Amino acid sequence: MRIDIDTYHELLETLLRNKTRSFLTGFGVFWGVFMLVALIGGGAGLKEMLSNNFEGFATNAAMIWEQQTTKPYHGFRKGRMWSLTTVDVERLRAQVPQLDVVSPIASKWGVQAVNGDHKYNCSVKGQLPEYARVEAPTMYYGRFLNEMDIAQQRKVCVLGKRVYKTLFPQGGDPCGQLVRLDSAYYSVVGVNYAGGNMNINGSADESVVVPLSLMQRAFNMGEDIDLIAITARKGTAISDITPRIREVVARAHDIDPTDEKAVMVFNTEVLFGLMDSLFEGVDLLIWLVGIGTLLAGAIGVSNIMMVTVKERTTEIGIRRAIGATPRVILSQIISESILLTAVAGMSGILFAVFVLQMLELGFTEDGIVKSHFQVSFWTAIASAALLALLGVLAGLAPAARAMSIKPVDAMREE
Amino acid sequence: MHVLKGIDLDIQEGELVSIMGASGSGKSTLLNILGILDDYDEGEYTLDGTLIKNLSETRAAEYRNRMIGFIFQSFNLIGFKTAVENVELPLFYQGVSRRKRHQMAMDELEKMGLKDWATHYPNEMSGGQRQRVAIARALVTRPQIILADEPTGALDSKTGIEVMDLLKRLNHDEHITMIIVTHDPGVAAQTNRVIHIKDGVIEE
Numbered sequence: 001m002r003i004d005i006d007t008y009h010e011l012l013e014t015l016l017r018n019k020t021r022s023f024l025t026g027f028g029v030f031w032g033v034f035m036l037v038a039l040i041g042g043g044a045g046l047k048e049m050l051s052n053n054f055e056g057f058a059t060n061a062a063m064i065w066e067q068q069t070t071k072p073y074h075g076f077r078k079g080r081m082w083s084l085t086t087v088d089v090e091r092l093r094a095q096v097p098q099l100d101v102v103s104p105i106a107s108k109w110g111v112q113a114v115n116g117d118h119k120y121n122c123s124v125k126g127q128l129p130e131y132a133r134v135e136a137p138t139m140y141y142g143r144f145l146n147e148m149d150i151a152q153q154r155k156v157c158v159l160g161k162r163v164y165k166t167l168f169p170q171g172g173d174p175c176g177q178l179v180r181l182d183s184a185y186y187s188v189v190g191v192n193y194a195g196g197n198m199n200i201n202g203s204a205d206e207s208v209v210v211p212l213s214l215m216q217r218a219f220n221m222g223e224d225i226d227l228i229a230i231t232a233r234k235g236t237a238i239s240d241i242t243p244r245i246r247e248v249v250a251r252a253h254d255i256d257p258t259d260e261k262a263v264m265v266f267n268t269e270v271l272f273g274l275m276d277s278l279f280e281g282v283d284l285l286i287w288l289v290g291i292g293t294l295l296a297g298a299i300g301v302s303n304i305m306m307v308t309v310k311e312r313t314t315e316i317g318i319r320r321a322i323g324a325t326p327r328v329i330l331s332q333i334i335s336e337s338i339l340l341t342a343v344a345g346m347s348g349i350l351f352a353v354f355v356l357q358m359l360e361l362g363f364t365e366d367g368i369v370k371s372h373f374q375v376s377f378w379t380a381i382a383s384a385a386l387l388a389l390l391g392v393l394a395g396l397a398p399a400a401r402a403m404s405i406k407p408v409d410a411m412r413e414e
Numbered sequence: 415m416h417v418l419k420g421i422d423l424d425i426q427e428g429e430l431v432s433i434m435g436a437s438g439s440g441k442s443t444l445l446n447i448l449g450i451l452d453d454y455d456e457g458e459y460t461l462d463g464t465l466i467k468n469l470s471e472t473r474a475a476e477y478r479n480r481m482i483g484f485i486f487q488s489f490n491l492i493g494f495k496t497a498v499e500n501v502e503l504p505l506f507y508q509g510v511s512r513r514k515r516h517q518m519a520m521d522e523l524e525k526m527g528l529k530d531w532a533t534h535y536p537n538e539m540s541g542g543q544r545q546r547v548a549i550a551r552a553l554v555t556r557p558q559i560i561l562a563d564e565p566t567g568a569l570d571s572k573t574g575i576e577v578m579d580l581l582k583r584l585n586h587d588e589h590i591t592m593i594i595v596t597h598d599p600g601v602a603a604q605t606n607r608v609i610h611i612k613d614g615v616i617e618e
Contacts, residue, residue: 005512006506006512013494017494314490315492315493318490318491318492319492319503319507320475321449321451321478321484321490322478322479322484322503322504322507322551323475323476323478323479323480323504323507323508323555324475324507325471325472325475325476325507326471326472326475327472328507406451407451407478408446408451408452
């Protein structure tokens with residue numbers, strides 16, 4: 001087939017001759033592509049949003065905390081209250097070599113943080129510098145705790161994002177300023193913007209972190225701690241060493257080593273696994289719905305083209321009589337189908353990209369994109385390629401019908 | 415089913431021949447075979463020295479395009495194309511360049527006296543004008559033969575005579591071979607030779 005201006009002219013003309021029909025048919029494809037691209041982007045954004053909750057959190061970590069015993073042991077009755085102590089940390093380090101980080105946390109709720117006349121009711125957490133390896137902080141100002149803070153028992157603190165915003169509403173770097181926690185003053189060394197929603201005795205947002213030993217002394221806690229955060233070395237699954245961990249802690253406190261309630265070991269691995277399988281399901285759904293809608297649109301195009309071909313039997317017959325080869329007819333019908341799907345589909349991609357961009361802007365805070373909804377350039381290209389393919393496929397059946405029209409038919413059909 | 419039962423026909427270059435017969439006599443089948451619109455089982459059909467038999471669709475289309483010009487009873491112009499675009503169409507399929515085919519089509523329309531109607535659509539023209547556009551379309555590729563199927567069938571008698579005069583003049587002036595299928599004795603009488611066909615057999 002000769003490709004010149006008239007070829008395109010003719011294509012456009014046939015599609016524009018029935019504008020409403022072309023538009024409605026195209027809308028099916030438009031909506032299909034829009035659904036597919038928007039769902040892909042939306043799914044990815046949602047996934048990121050959910051993953052943000054666990055942001056910076058080590059995937060092979062676990063939390064150990066104390067609860068009432070549920071089994072009698074060593075002459076003790078069940079229902080006894082006990083407490084983790086700093087010594088348990090040493091025990092774990094010494095007796096469970098598969099552990100990488102063993103970091104104790106002490107916490108206290110309802111502490112009033114005060115800066116001038118700004119007040120915030122926060123939770124105070126006593127931590128060690130190595131805790132950063134369990135839940136990575138995002139330092140907006142200053143630094144996290146360091147070894148010198150611990151060694152010299154410095155009265156320093158790291159503010160969570162919301163605490164900082166309440167105490168320092170005018171903004172700016174608060175490092176070096178003094179903040180009062182209940183009855184003592186602490187010097188601010190950093191602001192942690194970590195957005196994670198993992199709630200370890202109060203979310204990072206709403207807590208103030210101070211050195212553990214200082215906290216134990218300031219709040220009169222003795223050797224007691226509330227939580228031990230652990231991570232396993234590479235190649236070790238937490239679930240494999242959980243019984244050993246429980247045994248080590250339980251033996252020192254006269255607790256039945258099989259009492260899973262008393263020594264809670266909460267494994268984040270399970271959580272991450274759950275989320276992964278959830279998103280596998282969501283992804284499958286997205287592709288199913290997206291591709292399904294797109295296919296329905298393409299079938300619509302094919303259907304309408306069938307009707308068009310039927311309507312144009314005489315015209316096609318005339319063309320054949322005056323010398324159009326079957327290939328010319330074939331390429332004409334398929335080109336029409338491709339053009340229709342392509343124009344409608346590209347608009348669909350554009351619209352989806354626009355909507356996703358709006359979503360992304362909506363989820364941007366302080367210039368930091370919280371969640372990326374926008375699809376990648378290559379996803380868009382792949383959708384465009386898929387469209388072209390669908391266009392050809394949609395045109396095949398109508399084209400086959402058009403090719404079967406004999407020139408003689410044109411003269412009979414009057 | 416055998417419709418034609420033995421046709422032995424020789425048409426010379428430059429002849430103006432009419433084929434007459436009642437409906438069902440096989441004249442349409444004969445025209446379809448002559449026009450390479452239909453294939454045949456036995457015998458031979460040679461057009462300008464070329465044996466036409468068992469052609470592929472593509473070859474048939476090519477021969478139709480280059481060697482045969484069709485004129486139909488119902489004109490068979492494409493309704494959404496202007497007169498000049500209709501005339502250009504066979505050239506488009508030949509791959510003639512845009513500018514050249516437009517020029518050739520305009521020349522042909524001018525010969526038909528339709529230069530001023532070039533940009534009009536078929537439904538804006540009278541039957542006679544439409545048939546002249548169709549004749550221009552048939553002639554634009556300089557075919558060996560013109561096959562006309564009841565060319566005056568849809569026209570009133572006055573226009574019918576005009577169209578016949580035009581066809582006769584083309585035959586006389588440009589020595590174009592013409593085969594006209596008709597059941598109108600008046601039309602047949604104007605041709606050089608009348609072939610009567612009945613029940614698939616020629617009776618001259």
